[in-house]
Structure formats: C-alpha cells, structure tokens
Amino acid sequence: MLKQSPSLDLVFQALADPTRRAMVERMTKGPASVSDLARPFAMTLAAVMQHLKVLEESGLVRTQKEGRVRTCTIEPDVLRTAEDWIADRRTSWETKLDRLGALLDES
Amino acid sequence: MLKQSPSLDLVFQALADPTRRAMVERMTKGPASVSDLARPFAMTLAAVMQHLKVLEESGLVRTQKEGRVRTCTIEPDVLRTAEDWIADRRTSWETKLDRLGALLDES
Numbered sequence: 001m002l003k004q005s006p007s008l009d010l011v012f013q014a015l016a017d018p019t020r021r022a023m024v025e026r027m028t029k030g031p032a033s034v035s036d037l038a039r040p041f042a043m044t045l046a047a048v049m050q051h052l053k054v055l056e057e058s059g060l061v062r063t064q065k066e067g068r069v070r071t072c073t074i075e076p077d078v079l080r081t082a083e084d085w086i087a088d089r090r091t092s093w094e095t096k097l098d099r100l101g102a103l104l105d106e107s
Numbered sequence: 108m109l110k111q112s113p114s115l116d117l118v119f120q121a122l123a124d125p126t127r128r129a130m131v132e133r134m135t136k137g138p139a140s141v142s143d144l145a146r147p148f149a150m151t152l153a154a155v156m157q158h159l160k161v162l163e164e165s166g167l168v169r170t171q172k173e174g175r176v177r178t179c180t181i182e183p184d185v186l187r188t189a190e191d192w193i194a195d196r197r198t199s200w201e202t203k204l205d206r207l208g209a210l211l212d213e214s
Contacts, residue, residue: 012123015193016116028200079197086122086190090183093135 007059011082014058019043020051024060027074034070114166118189121165126150127158131167134181141177 014020023037038048052072055061059078063070121127130144145155159179162168166185170177 016119083193090186
C-alpha cells in the first residue's frame with residue numbers, strides 16, 4: 001500500500017520552480033520583506049505573492065505581518081525533511097551497491 | 108538575474124508525487140523491471156510507464172531494455188544534486204542564525 005506524504009508532495013512541488021528556489025535562497029540570507037523577495041524578478045507583485053503562497057503552504061516559509069510589512073522567514077526543519085528523504089534513499093542504494101560489491105569480491 | 112536550473116526543476120517535480128517516490132524507494136533496493144515497479148500500485152501499466160518517463164527525463168532513473176525486459180536503476184548522483192541543493196540552503200540559514208545568536212550574546 002502506498003504511504004501518502006502530502007507534505008513532501010508540497011515541499012518538492014514548491015522547490016520545482018526556479019523563482020521559488022531563488023526566493024528560498026534569498027531567505028537563507030535572513031528574513032525578507034515581500035519587496036525584498038520581488039526585487040530581483042521582472043514579475044508583478046501578484047505573481048510574487050502567488051509563489052510565496054506556494055512556499056508558505058508547503059511549510060518551507062513562514063510569513064508574519066507587522067503593520068504594512070510582511071516578513072518572510074525560512075523554516076529549516078522543512079528543508080531538512082526533504083533533504084533527509086533524499087539522503088535516506090541515496091544511502092540505502094549505496095549500501096546495497098556496497099553489498100553487491102562485497103559479494104562479487106567473494107565470488 | 109535568475110539562474111535557471113532546468114534539471115533541478117525536473118528532479119524536484121519528479122519527487123513531488125508519492126507514486127514516483129515509492130518507485131524510487133523500490134529502486135533503492137536494487138534494479139527493478141517495470142512489472143516489479145508496477146506491482147504495489149492499483150494502476151494501469153500505461154500510468155506506471157508515464158511516471159517512469161518523468162523519472163527518466165529528470166535523470167533520477169536510467170532504464171535499459173534487454174530482450175523484452177526493461178530494467179530500471181536509480182542514479183544516485185542526481186539524488187545527490189537535489190540533496191546538496193537543499194543542504195547548502197539549510198546550512199547557509201543555520202550559519203546566519205548562529206551569527207545572529209553570537210551578536211546577541213555580545214550585546
């Protein structure tokens with residue numbers, strides 16, 4: 001039976017877009033306002049907000065509004081979850097390969 | 108200017124689906140035939156082939172046909188590329204946080 005991981009679906013989907021990855025990259029340098037995030041991109045504020053919404057719904061980004069400024073902060077634990085999923089599969093395969101190598105050496 | 112990373116787009120897109128992640132998981136246990144991959148899923152072979160195509164186009168999976176059997180193998184380097192992208196951003200943010208903490212301790 002297939003184990004559902006809806007949050008991983010949303011996290012990988014959020015990371016599958018170069019603009020959203022660039023926004024994540026900017027936020028790793030410190031909390032950013034929506035204007036900060038929008039600055040490098042030749043796109044409307046509405047388009048930037050749409051990307052931000054995808055990031056927020058995935059859990060990768062938390063936003064907080066104080067007065068007229070919305071501040072966006074990265075959630076490292078969610079990055080970690082995605083990183084761990086990939087790392088676990090990669091090491092599982094590498095362990096398998098090592099075992100196959102050892103079997104070949106023995107034979 | 109936005110740096111395009113089309114391969115990361117395809118890799119994260121490929122990982123954003125639970126069926127494809129389950130197929131990757133299966134392949135970390137060793138090379139698999141298309142029937143092996145299809146077995147746990149209540150879906151048509153055509154649907155499985157479509158998922159496999161997305162995985163292959165992302166570079167995450169390599170397939171090789173010998174006679175009537177197509178064997179599917181994981182590409183750990185491509186998993187590694189996605190893992191490294193996430194890890195680099197996470198550690199960049201954690202370093203930033205440590206610096207902020209140090210500044211607060213000094214003040």
